[in-house]
Amino acid sequence: MTVWxxxxxxxxxKRCLKACPYGAVEMKGDKAHILERCTSCGACLEVCKQKAVxxxxxxxxxxxxxxxxxxxxxxxxxxxxxxxxxxELLGKAQDLAADLDQEVAAVLLGYQVSGLSRTLIEHGANxxxxxxHKALKDYRxxxxxxxxxxxxxxxxxxxxxxxxxxxxxxxxxxxxRRVAVGLTADCTELNIDPKEKILLQTxxxxxxxxxxxxxxxxxxxxxxxxxxxxxxAKPKPRNKGKVIKHKASLTEKEIGTRILEIVKEAKKAVNLxxxxxxxxxxxxxxxxxxxxxxxxxxxxxxxxxxxxxxxxEEGWIPVERQIGQTGQSVHPELYIACGISGAIQHxxxxxxxxYIVAVNRDPRAPIFQVADWGIIGDLHEVLPIMIxxxxxx
Amino acid sequence: xxxxxxxxxxxxxxxxxLDPKTGNLIREGIKSIxxxxxxxALEAAVQLKARLGGKVIALxxxxxxxxxxxxxxxxxxxxxxxxxxDRAFAGAxxxxxxxxxxxxxxxxxxxxxxxxxxxxxxxxxxxxxPQVADFLGVPHVSYxxxxxxVKKEAMVVKRRLEDGxxxxxxxxxxxxxxxxELNTPRYPDVAGLIDACREKAPIKAWNAADIGVHTKDVGxxxxxxxxxxxxxxxxxxxxxxxxxxxxxxxxxxIGKLKEINLI
Numbered sequence: 001m002t003v004w005x006x007x008x009x010x011x012x013x014k015r016c017l018k019a020c021p022y023g024a025v026e027m028k029g030d031k032a033h034i035l036e037r038c039t040s041c042g043a044c045l046e047v048c049k050q051k052a053v054x055x056x057x058x059x060x061x062x063x064x065x066x067x068x069x070x071x072x073x074x075x076x077x078x079x080x081x082x083x084x085x086x087x088e089l090l091g092k093a094q095d096l097a098a099d100l101d102q103e104v105a106a107v108l109l110g111y112q113v114s115g116l117s118r119t120l121i122e123h124g125a126n127x128x129x130x131x132x133h134k135a136l137k138d139y140r141x142x143x144x145x146x147x148x149x150x151x152x153x154x155x156x157x158x159x160x161x162x163x164x165x166x167x168x169x170x171x172x173x174x175x176x177r178r179v180a181v182g183l184t185a186d187c188t189e190l191n192i193d194p195k196e197k198i199l200l201q202t203x204x205x206x207x208x209x210x211x212x213x214x215x216x217x218x219x220x221x222x223x224x225x226x227x228x229x230x231x232x233a234k235p236k237p238r239n240k241g242k243v244i245k246h247k248a249s250l251t252e253k254e255i256g257t258r259i260l261e262i263v264k265e266a267k268k269a270v271n272l273x274x275x276x277x278x279x280x281x282x283x284x285x286x287x288x289x290x291x292x293x294x295x296x297x298x299x300x301x302x303x304x305x306x307x308x309x310x311x312x313e314e315g316w317i318p319v320e321r322q323i324g325q326t327g328q329s330v331h332p333e334l335y336i337a338c339g340i341s342g343a344i345q346h347x348x349x350x351x352x353x354x355y356i357v358a359v360n361r362d363p364r365a366p367i368f369q370v371a372d373w374g375i376i377g378d379l380h381e382v383l384p385i386m387i388x389x390x391x392x393x
Numbered sequence: 394x395x396x397x398x399x400x401x402x403x404x405x406x407x408x409x410x411l412d413p414k415t416g417n418l419i420r421e422g423i424k425s426i427x428x429x430x431x432x433x434a435l436e437a438a439v440q441l442k443a444r445l446g447g448k449v450i451a452l453x454x455x456x457x458x459x460x461x462x463x464x465x466x467x468x469x470x471x472x473x474x475x476x477x478x479d480r481a482f483a484g485a486x487x488x489x490x491x492x493x494x495x496x497x498x499x500x501x502x503x504x505x506x507x508x509x510x511x512x513x514x515x516x517x518x519x520x521x522x523p524q525v526a527d528f529l530g531v532p533h534v535s536y537x538x539x540x541x542x543v544k545k546e547a548m549v550v551k552r553r554l555e556d557g558x559x560x561x562x563x564x565x566x567x568x569x570x571x572x573x574e575l576n577t578p579r580y581p582d583v584a585g586l587i588d589a590c591r592e593k594a595p596i597k598a599w600n601a602a603d604i605g606v607h608t609k610d611v612g613x614x615x616x617x618x619x620x621x622x623x624x625x626x627x628x629x630x631x632x633x634x635x636x637x638x639x640x641x642x643x644x645x646x647i648g649k650l651k652e653i654n655l656i
Binding site: 002018019020021039040041042043046047057058060138141142145165166169170171172173174176177178180181182183184185186200204205210211212213214215216217218219255256257258259260261262263264265277301309312313319325326333334343345355357363368369370371372373374375376377381382385386389390393 | 406429456480483484486487488491514516517518519520521522523524526527528531532533534535536549552553554555556557558559560561562563564567573574609612613614616617618619620621622623624625631632633634635639640642643644645646647649650651653655656
């Protein structure tokens, strides 16, 4: 596909410049101009009010989905206990269903888990679709995919939400491929478009340095996963709902995997989410030795030590101390970011900090945009002074 | 054992800078690297080959310059490389990407194992592995951090969970997505890198026709999701950059922290 600007139609409004996630549109005089690095992603096509951005893509027809009804959540259970994210998703599902004037449903798979239906109904489900089978006792990709495919094909939901847990992030993509629908991972915001009545799915994109709103116009159900802790549960203790049983038939041969053992590991004694002060380091710390000075600072301010994905990958700090989208989310009173550039994956994990201090050599580092106070300088020079001064204070 | 490794070239997002005035991304000069999780996939494949014999094929989809990722994979020990590159592939979501990769794997023919990184740092979706597995109709195990035993018909691997792990037996052929805990990737071997840049290097470049797909089924046209808006994440903070020498800035900072009783 190729994208070009019809210069006669362009009124120089720059909407396409702002929409381009790749910085591939610039102004030539008062007209937009598409650069080499365009990836034909099409983001500019959507925003142009003049229809000046054109492409050789055949116009796509949006199918009629009026028979697709219901906002569903996948009720994730492990060993008979519901994962809290399922309850949170039911909270969001109630809002979305209200906007669409549709019903909320939960789909629950497992073995001897029917007791959980009550909890799901008391948190907003009008219907619980229940499939119980020995082969569904522990989560397995192929088994869960097959049964969900059957229920979805029979009931035709409009929306299906899942928690972005290690199970949800394994199941959602496999299932989306199976039922031939689009999927948006790790959404931080979900809304219904008031005009088109479609699900608007917002998530970090382009390495998380921008936010993107994604639509799923051409397939149903509209599938999205949401990280635990993002949405809010809305208990409805007097809610009445019904349970519809689905008869699953599964053979071990078609599943392909067998769980030999599930091992719980005692959480290592790091609970960063309770820490009042956190001193964290990133690439700028330079090496494992560099973390010694961070440790000293942590000791004088009574804080915990943590780091970015890079610091973990370099082996400077253990993985249980990683903060960010793939690590932990924290909310200390004070977060001291040392040598951290602040990719949004990291910023996502520290957003709820009360105060953020950033020390970085590079004034262009994105961390300074979220810091209350920034010091532009080499942490190896700044931190020793800080430690001295705090000791004196 | 024939192993296909899925490799993606990504911008090093940890290096991304923002213009301090406008808050916009500065896109110039961002390095391209092999996606970190994919390095662990390559290392696992090369180790399995050393143990069991066979060959390793590195498969990537991307613009022509993604050939660098293929060369690096071959420097690490991959025997062959295939780059899927075509204007028609551009703008693909994970639905269209998994279709393209799946078709390419079917074009390669038989295989015992496919290994991919859990997720790429530019998208963080973790969707491609399971989607490719379902397209091919083979089982998959994600978040793998230990490959215990691999035999012709089945293997035993450990899959990471939030609060522990599970040991999973899986029939072959299959697909694994792996995480950093699995191994320490080797550095590419210089001689291998040089070989990969020779004209006769076993690297193929395939376009849409080579893998037998219609352009309407791949790239943006073949995608089911679309980006309809992008925007800068909002920040409510009133950021203040402290001025002066290192000593002065630290003193100012400590004064501020004292004011709010944090030290």
